[in-house]
Amino acid sequence: MAQRFAWTPGRELAYTHEEFTAIRVAARRTFRTALLRIRENSDHLAAWRAGRIEAGGTAWLLGEALDVLARTGDVPVYDKPRTVRRRYRAALAGGSARCTWGRLYLSRKETAALAVLIIAELGLNVTTLSEMPVPETLPGTTEAGMPVYRLRLEKRRRAGHRGRFESRNVTDSGADSSGRIITDALEATAHARALLEQLDTDVDRLLIWRQTTPHDGHGYRRAVRVGPFGLGVDEMAGGDWARSVGLRGSPLRRMRKTVNVLHRREPGQNTQDTHDSIYVVGEPQAQQQAVPVIADGALEAVDAARRTVFTARLIPDTEAGDRQTVTAACAGWEHSPFSPAGQGCAASFLLCTACPNARVTPAHHPRLAHLLNALDHLRGVVEPGIWEADWADAHARLADLRGRLGEPVWQEALEAVTDTDRTIIEQLLQGDFDL
Known part of the structure; x- marks a missing residue:
């Protein structure tokens, strides 16, 4: 205990697929040979004990030697030197381990x-x-x-x-x-x-x-x-x-x-921590296998961000050429990212908050604030699965917008909601504007 030493990280690496397969094949070959040997001699011993082998012949002597082997751990032998008794030598076909105790036991x-x-x-x-x-x-x-x-x-x-x-x-x-x-x-x-x-x-x-x-x-x-x-x-x-x-x-x-x-x-x-830190992190093959998983996760994160982050541009006033929609103004109706080029946008007006062509001015704030409140109320009355599939992304984008505008601006927008805003949002949620 008085001797000082330092721990060093292990450099033991996992086998490649080819190495793993080769070792497994070699082990199967070794064990399978032994199993078949033991199975064959076990069947012979069972037949001898059941009296199905005629007495006196070589097969009968082999059965008798196997019975002694099963009861004592060795075939009948002379002690000094250790040699197979003459009576059983022909039946056992040799004095090697395979011909003697190996008939019923593994090495x-x-x-x-x-x-x-x-x-x-x-x-x-x-x-x-x-x-x-x-x-x-x-x-x-x-x-x-x-x-x-x-x-x-x-x-x-x-x-x-x-x-x-x-x-x-x-x-x-x-x-x-x-x-x-x-x-x-x-x-x-x-x-x-x-x-x-x-x-x-x-x-x-x-x-x-x-x-x-x-x-x-x-x-x-x-x-x-x-x-x-x-x-x-x-x-x-x-x-x-x-x-x-x-x-x-x-x-x-x-x-x-x-x-x-x-x-x-x-x-x-x-533990999971030990598995990750000791076995997985330092293994080159695990690192290579993790590359596509990490890439898929990053792409999924980007996709989730695009779906849940407010993407429309915030501007002080509507610009020339913008078209008014239910939730915002549109500066590129013919070039929608949600529809084939040249066919015009056919997406739901809920996706305007996820579109880079959309423009949101202070005039749109009341209606969007009321839409967020309406979605909050809707969340409590629909099935969770339906909410996640149909409304969760739109709710997340509006919540992001609220964070960008700040609470004072958002409260002013709520106070400025008109009956027209309420009617339009109700029609939107009921699907009246869907194509």
Whole structure:
């Protein structure tokens, strides 16, 4: 604690689409090979236990060896040196991990590949995934052919007991759903979990793998071992798997960042502030993706301003050639921004306050002030959706005009409203002037 050090910003960047896809394909290839191997041997073991294999042959000896493997964690072997017993050598077809304990259990590298696939789907923290208990299946969902799994997640670095724990439901609705990888993980670890329950009933983990040697993977400081099994996954395992398929470095952390920042685009066991400031802001790909979003937002803001800001010109008196409208004077009726050129303006008189061709003199102030009051009263009697669609922009432009003129001028205008102004505004709001 006495040693002083300075925090440095991380330079860990998200994977590109091509890199993400390549890593996911490699992980799927590794895990899929293991899953098919375990599935084939599980079917053989089930057939042997059900008595469907004729006794005495090679297939029967393989079933017997698999039964021993499922009950003890290893096939029948001699202790010193560790070699497969002569009786089962032909049936097992070799003494390698794939031919012996690998028939029913995942290796450390295969579990790392499984972790990559889960992170690619769910964006989980490596430690959270490593310590995640076996997911619960919601009642009735498996029978319906669409199992829903409840994942129990813990974020150790989050303060407070309540904030550390959360649950997330994922559904296996098909091969492309996020829940399918959980279904496959449960199938691949079924035999390991069954034996682990006999060895230590207090241990509950989804990711379980068979140790190659008694010290397999012990370099990680949080390594957990029960009997012949290792629990969870770590960056070392991720790095070992990556190198075995020709990749550089463990992809676990960068996969999580890629998923949460570029794919899910929402926090994964982080607050929104942490997600934005730590993960999103410094990510070049997120910055590039934000460019069109920011541009669209700016254009939308400009459009909103044009719709809600008073655009007509304020002048002291009507100029020669101006035409009088219901709400203002018009200096360009033939060149309306709301109608095709040369056809004359066909827009509502409410849009005069949004037209650069419109001219507003002090003589128009009373009528416009009365129109704003009328819209205020109308707001309380129409549906909110209708108000926003038909009247809100006109109200905003008149409110902007009131701010420009000032309250004293506006009050004088209200006091100068005539019966003719009231009649014309009533006809305007009733649509009598619409074409």
